[in-house]
Every structure is written in C-alpha cells, then in structure tokens.
Amino acid sequence: MIGRALQRNEVASVWDIDRREVIDNIYYLVDGKLDLRPEHYDMRGWPPNAAESTPMLLDCYDRGGWCYGLFDASRLVAVVMLESKFIGKPADMLQLLFLHVGYGYRDRGLGRQLFAQAAAVARERGARRMYISATPSEHTIHFYLGLGCVLSPAPEPELLALEPNDIHLEYDLYEGSR
Numbered sequence: 001m002i003g004r005a006l007q008r009n010e011v012a013s014v015w016d017i018d019r020r021e022v023i024d025n026i027y028y029l030v031d032g033k034l035d036l037r038p039e040h041y042d043m044r045g046w047p048p049n050a051a052e053s054t055p056m057l058l059d060c061y062d063r064g065g066w067c068y069g070l071f072d073a074s075r076l077v078a079v080v081m082l083e084s085k086f087i088g089k090p091a092d093m094l095q096l097l098f099l100h101v102g103y104g105y106r107d108r109g110l111g112r113q114l115f116a117q118a119a120a121v122a123r124e125r126g127a128r129r130m131y132i133s134a135t136p137s138e139h140t141i142h143f144y145l146g147l148g149c150v151l152s153p154a155p156e157p158e159l160l161a162l163e164p165n166d167i168h169l170e171y172d173l174y175e176g177s178r
C-alpha cells in the first residue's frame with residue numbers, strides 16, 4: 001500500500017473507491033443525544049448523483065486543502081481530504097471533508113491512520129479542532145467516537161443545512177487524541 005498526495009486530476013477518482021456497505025442501524029440526534037435505530041440499507045455503490053460533488057472536492061483542492069490517498073498497486077482504495085478554510089467560533093477548526101476506505105480494506109486500521117494524518121496536518125496548519133459531518137451509520141459513528149470525537153456543541157449552520165441528517169462531530173486536536 002502506497003500513500004501519497006493526490007494530483008488534481010485524480011480527485012474525481014474517489015468515485016472509483018468501492019462504496020459497498022450493508023448498514024443495519026442509523027444514528028439520530030434526539031434532544032441532543034444519539035439514538036440508534038434499526039434501518040437497513042444495502043449500498044451497492046455510490047449514490048447515482050455522487051459525482052455532482054466533484055466540483056466541491058476540486059474547490060477544496062484548489063483552496064489548498066489536503067487531499068491524500070492510499071493506493072493498492074495503482075488502485076485508489078482510500079481517501080482523506082482536509083479543508084483549508086478555518087471555521088467555527090473561534091475560527092480554529094478545519095473540516096475533515098472526506099474520509100472513505102473502500103470495501104475490502106475496512107477494519108484494518110487504515111481509517112484510523114488517515115484520520116491521524118489529517119489531524120497532524122490540521123495541527124501543523126494551526127487548527128485546534130477538526131469538524132466532521134459524519135454519515136450517521138452505526139459503524140461510522142462508532143469509528144469516530146472511538147477515536148475521541150464528540151458531538152459538536154454548536155454545529156456549523158451552513159454544514160448542518162447541507163447535511164441535516166449527518167451527525168456533526170468535533171475532535172480536539174490537543175486533548176482528543178487516543
């Protein structure tokens with residue numbers, strides 16, 4: 001497995017990552033608390049309109065976002081992207097915009113590794129916190145909580161409006177490390 005920064009023309013290759021996942025439980029935020037409910041999805045791949053998000057990912061790249069991939073031979077199998085624009089009050093937070101590990105490569109530490117690398121870059125760039133608008137599936141939320149992320153006490157209004165069903169999390173880059 002080789003890890004390296006993505007070239008601009010490789011950003012759209014994120015949609016080549018195998019997105020298969022069977023989801024059995026979904027988290028909801030109810031009265032400020034996480035509530036796990038049975039809900040079944042057999043995801044056979046990316047949603048049909050996923051590629052519509054490519055311009056957003058390219059904007060992140062062009063603004064100086066950190067875009068990094070893991071390659072198995074020449075195949076992109078995992079990606080992490082960190083925004084460059086500071087958000088929050090105070091503006092000390094960088095958004096972890098994208099983190100995906102392909103089917104067949106999960107649960108072997110790659111997500112943890114990419115998260116730690118993004119956290120190191122965020123610290124180097126002067127951030128105190130990372131913000132994550134997380135897919136509400138049980139597996140994903142357990143992953144982030146296990147790394148020390150917590151519910152955002154003040155979700156970013158713009159990001160909440162974009163993904164109202166996501167679970168909005170924060171990670172303290174100096175106290176949250178596990």
Ligand SMILES: CC(C)(COP(=O)(O)OP(=O)(O)OC[C@H]1O[C@@H](n2cnc3c(N)ncnc32)[C@H](O)[C@@H]1OP(=O)(O)O)[C@@H](O)C(=O)NCCC(=O)NCCS
Pocket residue numbers: 021099100101102105106107108109110111112113133134135137138139140142143146147
């Ligand atoms: C969520 C995701 C990034 C995690 O990456 P991963 O490579 O599968 O996770 P890792 O193997 O690095 O797991 C890291 C830690 O989380 C823990 N973990 C993973 N899945 C877990 C689960 N279902 N319940 C509890 N802990 C879990 C692992 O035990 C591990 O802890 P450890 O290092 O102490 O053993 C990956 O599964 C993924 O891309 N899923 C689909 C897409 C997605 O949801 N992306 C995030 C969008 S916000």
